[in-house]
Amino acid sequence: xxxxxxxxxxxxxxxxxxxxxxxxxIVMLLVFVYPLxxxxxxxxxxxxxxxxxxxxxxxHSTLFLKTLRTTFEISISGTLVSLLIGFPVAMHxxxxxxxxxxxxxxxxxxPFWTSILVKSFALTVVFGNQGLVNQFLGLVxxxxxxxxxMFNRTGVIIGMINFLLPFMILxxxxxxxxxxxxxxxxxxxxxxxxxxxxxxxxLPLSMPGVVAGxxxxxxxxxxxxxxxxxxxxxxxxxxxxxVDFYTRQTLDWTAASATAMVLFAISACLxxxxxxxxxxxxxxxxxx
Amino acid sequence: MTGAPSFGIDRRGVSVVAWSCYLFLLLPSxxxxxxxxxNPGEIQFPPRQFSLALYRQFFSDPAWWGSLLESLGVALATxxxxxxxxxxxxxxxxxxxxxxxxxxxxxxxxxxxxPVVVLGLGLYLQYSDWGLLDTSAGxxxxxxxxxxxxxxxxxxxxxxxxxxxxxxxxxxxxASRLRIFFRVVLPQLSSAIAVGxxxxxxxxxxxxxxxxxVTGTSTMTLPVKMYSxxxxxxxxxxxxxxxxxxxxxxxxxxxxxxLQRPTEANS
Numbered sequence: 001x002x003x004x005x006x007x008x009x010x011x012x013x014x015x016x017x018x019x020x021x022x023x024x025x026i027v028m029l030l031v032f033v034y035p036l037x038x039x040x041x042x043x044x045x046x047x048x049x050x051x052x053x054x055x056x057x058x059x060h061s062t063l064f065l066k067t068l069r070t071t072f073e074i075s076i077s078g079t080l081v082s083l084l085i086g087f088p089v090a091m092h093x094x095x096x097x098x099x100x101x102x103x104x105x106x107x108x109x110x111p112f113w114t115s116i117l118v119k120s121f122a123l124t125v126v127f128g129n130q131g132l133v134n135q136f137l138g139l140v141x142x143x144x145x146x147x148x149x150m151f152n153r154t155g156v157i158i159g160m161i162n163f164l165l166p167f168m169i170l171x172x173x174x175x176x177x178x179x180x181x182x183x184x185x186x187x188x189x190x191x192x193x194x195x196x197x198x199x200x201x202x203l204p205l206s207m208p209g210v211v212a213g214x215x216x217x218x219x220x221x222x223x224x225x226x227x228x229x230x231x232x233x234x235x236x237x238x239x240x241x242x243v244d245f246y247t248r249q250t251l252d253w254t255a256a257s258a259t260a261m262v263l264f265a266i267s268a269c270l271x272x273x274x275x276x277x278x279x280x281x282x283x284x285x286x287x288x
Numbered sequence: 289m290t291g292a293p294s295f296g297i298d299r300r301g302v303s304v305v306a307w308s309c310y311l312f313l314l315l316p317s318x319x320x321x322x323x324x325x326x327n328p329g330e331i332q333f334p335p336r337q338f339s340l341a342l343y344r345q346f347f348s349d350p351a352w353w354g355s356l357l358e359s360l361g362v363a364l365a366t367x368x369x370x371x372x373x374x375x376x377x378x379x380x381x382x383x384x385x386x387x388x389x390x391x392x393x394x395x396x397x398x399x400x401x402x403p404v405v406v407l408g409l410g411l412y413l414q415y416s417d418w419g420l421l422d423t424s425a426g427x428x429x430x431x432x433x434x435x436x437x438x439x440x441x442x443x444x445x446x447x448x449x450x451x452x453x454x455x456x457x458x459x460x461x462x463a464s465r466l467r468i469f470f471r472v473v474l475p476q477l478s479s480a481i482a483v484g485x486x487x488x489x490x491x492x493x494x495x496x497x498x499x500x501x502v503t504g505t506s507t508m509t510l511p512v513k514m515y516s517x518x519x520x521x522x523x524x525x526x527x528x529x530x531x532x533x534x535x536x537x538x539x540x541x542x543x544x545x546x547l548q549r550p551t552e553a554n555s
Contacts (some may be wrong), residue, residue, distance in 0.1 A: 016465060017384035021392060024436065027373060028395055032433040035410030036402070042380040042413055081382065085309050092306035095299070104310070107546065111313040113541040115494040117514050118530040122316030124522075125331060132319070132333060164315060223403025224463040225497050230518055240497075247409060247501075257413070260406045271401045 043257035064242065064259065071238040072227070074153070075221040078160035079168075082217050083210065085161065086168035090209075091202075093169070094176040101155070112166045119137035120230040122157055124150050155231035160221055167220065168213040173179070175209030208277065215274040219267055239263045317534055324527035332525050340353040342528035352513065352525065356532075359493055362424055365487050366431040366492040373432065374439040375481060379473065382447040383455075394438075400437040407433070408501035415502055422504030430502055431492040437486035438491060446480025447473075479547045486540045486547075493536065 012020070043054050058064045089108075093101050111119065124134050127149040137145040148153060158272035179202065187197050234237075237245070239259060246256035326335025328342050346352045352477030377396065381389055392441055399407065411430050412421070450473065458468045474481075496511040503512055514529050 011381060012384040014386050017380040017386045020380035024373040024377040026390060028433060031429045032399055035414040038414050039410040070502045085305065088302045088305040089309045092302045106313060106483060107310045110541060112539045114317050114534045115537060117496060117511055117518060118317055118533050121518050121526050122320045122531055125319060225405050240403060243405050243409055253413065256409055261407045263403055264406045267403050
């Protein structure tokens with residue numbers, strides 16, 4: 001004990017620190033990093049030796065290209081809807097007195113804790129063909145109106161924004177709360193209208209939160225698996241579902257691995273952009 | 289209202305959007321609860337009669353309650369294992385000047401940022417080599433990697449708030465490192481560790497995708513069973529399962545909120 005300390009006296013000596021870090025590091029390398037490397041290796045090493053054939057094939061495959069396009073379409077539209085709803089909600093939270101804001105924030109955070117399966121099932125109960133919304137529409141319209149909102153593109157997007165909204169709201173709320181109320185008072189005093197204040201002050205100043213929220217939403221939605229599988233139709237398969245399809249249906253592990261690597265690369269780019277605007281600290285904060 | 293900017297915007301419009309959003313986020317999961325007490329033959333809201341038939345169905349089918357037991361066991365083992373691994377590591381990261389700390393921190397946080405399906409496939413390929421497919425141990429190890437980031441975030445912030453001076457004093461008084469860790473550091477971290485543990489438990493209990501890749505018939509967890517039930521049969525029992533899961537999730541969430549309150553007040 002009490003080995004000579006170099007810096008602050010409360011610091012652990014390097015040997016003790018390494019000993020405490022070793023078990024977790026080993027587990028993470030074996031069960032997290034190594035499987036990812038195996039996936040990368042499988043994608044470039046089919047039975048015939050090293051080759052990039054799997055990637056060339058993927059980018060010539062109609063199924064893959066169509067799935068990739070669907071993935072981007074769904075992720076981008078889900079993120080945009082989430083932004084359009086999330087921004088006013090964040091504003092609503094900002095103008096509340098702190099105590100009440102905490103209460104509303106709990107409402108926003110609770111779904112974050114609910115199992116994605118429960119949420120998906122619940123959404124089919126509410127928005128399905130025999131669901132509450134359609135029952136109501138049928139009642140109002142005398143049985144003529146029934147809008148299919150589940151097991152199609154709309155269903156995936158409804159499920160997606162239900163999952164994404166809390167992240168968007170929290171991200172924007174952060175940059176709205178950081179704004180100086182005096183700035184807005186000053187603009188009001190000088191005679192600026194509310195429309196002008198919103199476009200010239202509030203919106204520009206909240207851009208960091210908006211950009212971070214959009215990137216977090218994109219990162220989360222691009223890798224979605226459960227929502228398209230449970231709420232989409234056959235046309236709404238996303239890249240994550242394609243990985244499963246190659247693994248289980250066609251048993252083509254090389255194609256599955258290559259697809260997974262493409263997904264990994266896309267989400268790594270998004271995470272890198274997020275890291276750039278937020279710093280490493282912000283990344284962990286955003287996810288937690 | 290003090291200090292809150294008025295934004296000079298149409299308050300009523302914003303309120304309508306906000307409340308619709310709160311309802312959209314909350315209501316679906318809550319509606320499932322009354323449905324679970326309804327008639328077992330149909331998914332109906334509002335239920336026409338009160339009955340516990342769906343719960344009876346759940347607890348009399350070994351495929352259902354067996355998967356619940358498996359899930360609870362895996363979640364408990366994941367929580368214990370990830371605490372034992374992550375708490376000492378977090379302590380070492382925040383109380384040492386070891387080279388490569390940032391890199392290790394990145395490694396421990398990374399599972400949060402990788403699409404789960406990528407990890408699921410990787411573990412599937414790896415476990416078929418190692419003979420860990422369809423084993424509870426394999427699933428627990430996989431869930432540990434997903435739970436570690438949450439414990440890291442919580443315990444690191446607990447350590448940042450803990451009083452380093454107390455540790456220095458104990459060291460000067462001649463206490464051993466081990467004794468300081470258990471007697472001085474851990475007691476200050478109790479609520480941060482509890483929050484991390486609840487996160488870890490819930491992460492494992494709700495996890496579907498990785499479990500779907502690495503489990504088989506003998507280790508099927510509740511979410512995997514539920515996933516295929518929603519996908520292929522849409523049986524009303526799902527309403528009962530959903531209610532059980534929602535009650536567990538909400539209790540854990542409220543526990544975390546209650547635990548986080550006092551630390552926020554201190555900071």
